[in-house]
Amino acid sequence: MKRPLPAALFTSAVLCLWVPVAGAQEQVPLPPPAPAATDEPVPPIAPAAIEEPAPPASAPEVVGEPVLPAAAQGLPPAEAAAGGEEPVAALEAAEVLPKEEAPAGEEPAVAPEAPAVPPGEPVPDAVVAAEPKRILVLPLEFTVYERSVAGVEAVPDWTEAARANLLEATGQMLRQDSRFEIIALPPVEGEAQDVLREHVELFKIIADTVTGVVHGGGKAWEEKKANFDYTLGDGLASLANASGADYAFILGGAQIKQTGGSAFMQLLAAGTGVVVAGGGTYVAAGIVDLRTGNITWLNSMMGGELFGMTSNDTRKPEAATAILAKMFEGYPTSRWVTFRPF
Amino acid sequence: MTFRPIARCLVVLASVAVASPALAWKLAEDGQRFEHKASGYSIQFPVGWRYQKMTFGDESLATRDGPLLQAIYVDFRKHKKAFPGLKKDATPDMMPQELAEKLIADFTISRGLQNMQVLSDEPTELAGLPAFRLHLAYRTAVDAGSVRYEEIVVGANSPQGVFVVHYRAPVLHYYARDVEAYERSLASFAIAAPRSSTR
Amino acid sequence: MRILHWAVLLLLVPASASAAIDEAEQRERIEFETRGFENQIGNSGMLFDDPALDAYLQGIVNRLFPDQPGRFHVRTFRDPDFNAFAISNGGIYFHTGTLLRLDDEAQLASILGHEGTHVTADHVYRSVKGAKGTAKTTIFVGLIAASAGIPPQLAGIVGLSSMAGFSREYEREADGGGFDRIVQAGYDPHAGAEAFARLERELTARHITQGGYFFASHPRVQERVATQTELAQGAAAEGERDTERFREVTLKARLDALMQLHRAGDGKALVFLLGDEGLLATLPADARFYLAEGYRLRGEAARRARGDKRSKVEQQAQRDEDGERALEEYRRTIEEAPEFAPPYQALAMHYLHSGDRPQALALFTRFVELTPDPRQSGYARQYIDRLNKELAQ
Numbered sequence: 001m002k003r004p005l006p007a008a009l010f011t012s013a014v015l016c017l018w019v020p021v022a023g024a025q026e027q028v029p030l031p032p033p034a035p036a037a038t039d040e041p042v043p044p045i046a047p048a049a050i051e052e053p054a055p056p057a058s059a060p061e062v063v064g065e066p067v068l069p070a071a072a073q074g075l076p077p078a079e080a081a082a083g084g085e086e087p088v089a090a091l092e093a094a095e096v097l098p099k100e101e102a103p104a105g106e107e108p109a110v111a112p113e114a115p116a117v118p119p120g121e122p123v124p125d126a127v128v129a130a131e132p133k134r135i136l137v138l139p140l141e142f143t144v145y146e147r148s149v150a151g152v153e154a155v156p157d158w159t160e161a162a163r164a165n166l167l168e169a170t171g172q173m174l175r176q177d178s179r180f181e182i183i184a185l186p187p188v189e190g191e192a193q194d195v196l197r198e199h200v201e202l203f204k205i206i207a208d209t210v211t212g213v214v215h216g217g218g219k220a221w222e223e224k225k226a227n228f229d230y231t232l233g234d235g236l237a238s239l240a241n242a243s244g245a246d247y248a249f250i251l252g253g254a255q256i257k258q259t260g261g262s263a264f265m266q267l268l269a270a271g272t273g274v275v276v277a278g279g280g281t282y283v284a285a286g287i288v289d290l291r292t293g294n295i296t297w298l299n300s301m302m303g304g305e306l307f308g309m310t311s312n313d314t315r316k317p318e319a320a321t322a323i324l325a326k327m328f329e330g331y332p333t334s335r336w337v338t339f340r341p342f
Numbered sequence: 343m344t345f346r347p348i349a350r351c352l353v354v355l356a357s358v359a360v361a362s363p364a365l366a367w368k369l370a371e372d373g374q375r376f377e378h379k380a381s382g383y384s385i386q387f388p389v390g391w392r393y394q395k396m397t398f399g400d401e402s403l404a405t406r407d408g409p410l411l412q413a414i415y416v417d418f419r420k421h422k423k424a425f426p427g428l429k430k431d432a433t434p435d436m437m438p439q440e441l442a443e444k445l446i447a448d449f450t451i452s453r454g455l456q457n458m459q460v461l462s463d464e465p466t467e468l469a470g471l472p473a474f475r476l477h478l479a480y481r482t483a484v485d486a487g488s489v490r491y492e493e494i495v496v497g498a499n500s501p502q503g504v505f506v507v508h509y510r511a512p513v514l515h516y517y518a519r520d521v522e523a524y525e526r527s528l529a530s531f532a533i534a535a536p537r538s539s540t541r
Numbered sequence: 542m543r544i545l546h547w548a549v550l551l552l553l554v555p556a557s558a559s560a561a562i563d564e565a566e567q568r569e570r571i572e573f574e575t576r577g578f579e580n581q582i583g584n585s586g587m588l589f590d591d592p593a594l595d596a597y598l599q600g601i602v603n604r605l606f607p608d609q610p611g612r613f614h615v616r617t618f619r620d621p622d623f624n625a626f627a628i629s630n631g632g633i634y635f636h637t638g639t640l641l642r643l644d645d646e647a648q649l650a651s652i653l654g655h656e657g658t659h660v661t662a663d664h665v666y667r668s669v670k671g672a673k674g675t676a677k678t679t680i681f682v683g684l685i686a687a688s689a690g691i692p693p694q695l696a697g698i699v700g701l702s703s704m705a706g707f708s709r710e711y712e713r714e715a716d717g718g719g720f721d722r723i724v725q726a727g728y729d730p731h732a733g734a735e736a737f738a739r740l741e742r743e744l745t746a747r748h749i750t751q752g753g754y755f756f757a758s759h760p761r762v763q764e765r766v767a768t769q770t771e772l773a774q775g776a777a778a779e780g781e782r783d784t785e786r787f788r789e790v791t792l793k794a795r796l797d798a799l800m801q802l803h804r805a806g807d808g809k810a811l812v813f814l815l816g817d818e819g820l821l822a823t824l825p826a827d828a829r830f831y832l833a834e835g836y837r838l839r840g841e842a843a844r845r846a847r848g849d850k851r852s853k854v855e856q857q858a859q860r861d862e863d864g865e866r867a868l869e870e871y872r873r874t875i876e877e878a879p880e881f882a883p884p885y886q887a888l889a890m891h892y893l894h895s896g897d898r899p900q901a902l903a904l905f906t907r908f909v910e911l912t913p914d915p916r917q918s919g920y921a922r923q924y925i926d927r928l929n930k931e932l933a934q
Binding site for chain 3: 398425428429430437438439440443444446447448450451454456457460462463465466481483484485488
């Protein structure tokens, strides 16, 4: 018992940090879209305001399978959004967070794309921005799971609390230094919602790629770090037109909270020299230029949990604030991967 | 309950104990073809792309931004067990159309592409050999976001086995942007003559 | 050091004490994940686009469960396997492959009744609660299920649906509840036994003993046959079948399932369903092409399935017979549907391989004539060029 314990504890600690969040990093479990904010019907965006989504590069016709003359066409086109007959509920409008008034006498905000100015240094005239950029905060895609001895399951209350905390922290970070003016996400329905959803999924793929391949990929990927040119393409330009926003903030991730017997089992197992995965938190966030699709800022955070204990518990406001603050350190520089052990 | 996080943790745990299946990434340079001697093919990947060879197996992969954003993927299948999902073999005399049919079936089973559509299936040439060219469309799994992908698959039969050169990318932005780079690489694909069986 | 280790352990025990959750919380968790799953499925491209079919299925469920208005919503799922599953919020997903394998509306109702009873009897919640209470290795069950033939699109919902089945007790409860429902609705009480009997025969013919789905487990399907047969004993001799309406509304879905089986190269399933079980009679004349293809695919050499106990000689004999049957069925398809192009190309390929160039050329030529889209006839045109050159020499 004596000899295996320290090694097992150390290994558990490392794996608790890396294994579950590395696992979570590969395929972030998706929460459901938030339900409509109110019961009243939300008027859709005027059709003229949303451009038709660009068709896929190739024709959707199916070639090769025998088409029986007596049969109706049975195959949906490649680009068709699958779904039920009922119109898809509009995404919940992001909360419009109150903008803090800049105290009198302070210099105007630095433009998001300008290099960070060290604290205490005067802001050069050339760097002064005319106006804060307008940004949408897309519905946060973050889910909190409980890992117990019986398995892993998503917990709605915890998820709601975590999303609220992360949203509040997001607002604090975006408003800081008057970087951005946060504006409400207009209702997005039907095909426009599918377009938006797919772009968010593409962002997640990029975030996973940056953190999983680029960051640790070796010399061959150094140029990519220096020349960060990831983009979602211009498919969201219609959202910019409809909302008046220049940018969108996207955040996704998951937390696995180890509780109850699971933590105890892990501890017991460690005592016998057996390592069992625990919990952890993974967050990836980015800022996207809505007109070009270019990702102007991206960062992710991986945080561990050991035997049920962690400081990365997004159910707590202070933890969410600390996580976002860590991610925004050095803004507007993208750091891609940040660690917050326990 | 979702089991995906647990499954991933266990997979990662298992992979900690074994060597990485892929060698380090390298940068493709002009005039420097990638050669896979064991399988007998070579290809000029797009200059500036990163590529790697799988340690166990005959595959190689090149990407500009990351494998899930675009990938040129070369696959060599010996005739025996060429279609593992189907539990069927290829034969040296199989024609391109027949190979294409088998690969489509194999993808359906082994890659879980039940929602795949075959946009086209046409004859072509690969390294001077009669070949098939498939254009596929599908979506990723639901917990990977159901993202639309398109894929071109060009394959040819040879005495030593079946060579297949894929290109896949998300429909959003990436597929159209990088398909020309794939076509240039495809045109550079060469197959070495089979080694003599006598020593 | 040892005392320190134990002290640490003891101190941590109270902090890690398990907190059981109440029923409302557990139901909320199930509902949360289920909603997420349904959203994902909606985006997956896997739902079959046939509103009339969905409305038809919904109508049957409404008829079966008149006391539960608005409880269920039924969607058709594009997958050629025999499966249907229910989730706790009343969603029932019915595979196109199941529709392909049924004869009439009564059989369809028996499956819907079975699945609907899983919902009304609250089996998902009861199973999750039971599993947690005994701290069973549900995670491993889920992993096994998810890796043993269930498509990745559906793996996430295995633990929260009827997909991998429930306990024997719950399955019998669903059998009984479903049976009562179809009888009350006026359907033929023998329909359930018939549907499951066909499924059992298919699993035998394809040498499948255990697949990912509940309906792919041979022992469990055998149990369904036995239970349904037992329930039907002493029941009224007949009831509604509505065969014509069933065939008409489900035609598009059934043909799509056939196409998917064909694309997956599943010759055994094609021959079993269209040939052995006679489902060809319920389809248009040109569907015979799929039977021909089934024989051709089944006749190709393949590694023996695990449950196949036949000798090599027997297997070869069947392959030879399948090859001949394929040719017969191609010819019959051409007779019965002369304007349908694919059998011409398939037959031409046979003659190309066997060296009969004039026959091959004639059939490829006819195929190209009947195929206006040049993208669909590229190979055939190549063969024509080559054969013309060879025959000219």
